[in-house]
Amino acid sequence: MSDVIRLELLRAIEAWDRAMVANDPDAIGQYMADDWTIIGPDGSVGGKTRFLELVRSSELTHNVMESHELDVRLYGETAVVIGRGVSGGAYRGEPFYLVEQVSSVFHRGTSGWVCVLTHLSLLDRQA
Numbered sequence: 001m002s003d004v005i006r007l008e009l010l011r012a013i014e015a016w017d018r019a020m021v022a023n024d025p026d027a028i029g030q031y032m033a034d035d036w037t038i039i040g041p042d043g044s045v046g047g048k049t050r051f052l053e054l055v056r057s058s059e060l061t062h063n064v065m066e067s068h069e070l071d072v073r074l075y076g077e078t079a080v081v082i083g084r085g086v087s088g089g090a091y092r093g094e095p096f097y098l099v100e101q102v103s104s105v106f107h108r109g110t111s112g113w114v115c116v117l118t119h120l121s122l123l124d125r126q127a
Contacts, residue, residue: 006072009079009106012113013067020065020087025055033107033116041100041122054091064088064097077108084123099123 012031019027029052036048054060070083081104088097098120105117 005074009072009081009113010070012106013070013081016115017065017067020062023055023058023061025052028052028055031113031115033114036115037117039119041098041120059092060089062087062089067102079106079108079113080104081106085120
C-alpha cells in the first residue's frame with residue numbers, strides 16, 4: 001500500500017475524530033458519504049442525516065473520540081479500517097464512555113476519503 005495514501009486516510013480519520021469532539025455537524029459530515037450507515041453495538045442501524053441532526057440539536061455530544069491500533073487495508077479506491085475506538089460524551093443528557101472494536105469502510109473520491117459504513121462492537125471498558 002502506498003504510504004502516502006495510507007497517511008492521507010489516517011489524517012482524514014484524525015480530522016473526523018477532532019470534528020466529533022468539536023461537535024461540528026458540518027465538519028463531521030464532510031467525512032461521511034451521503035448514504036453512510038452506522039451499526040451500533042446493540043445492532044441498531046442509523047444514517048448520516050439522523051446522526052447529524054442529533055449533533056446539531058446537541059442531543060448527542062462528544063468530548064472524547066479516539067481511534068487506536070488502526071489496521072488499514074486498501075483495495076483500490078476503497079479501504080477497510082479496523083481498530084479500537086474510544087468515545088465519550090452525552091446522549092440526551094446521559095453521559096457515556098465506550099470502548100469499541102470499530103470496523104469502517106472508506107471510499108476515496110474527488111473530495112478525499114469518506115466513510116460509507118461504520119460497525120461498532122462493545123469491548124470491556126478496560127480493553
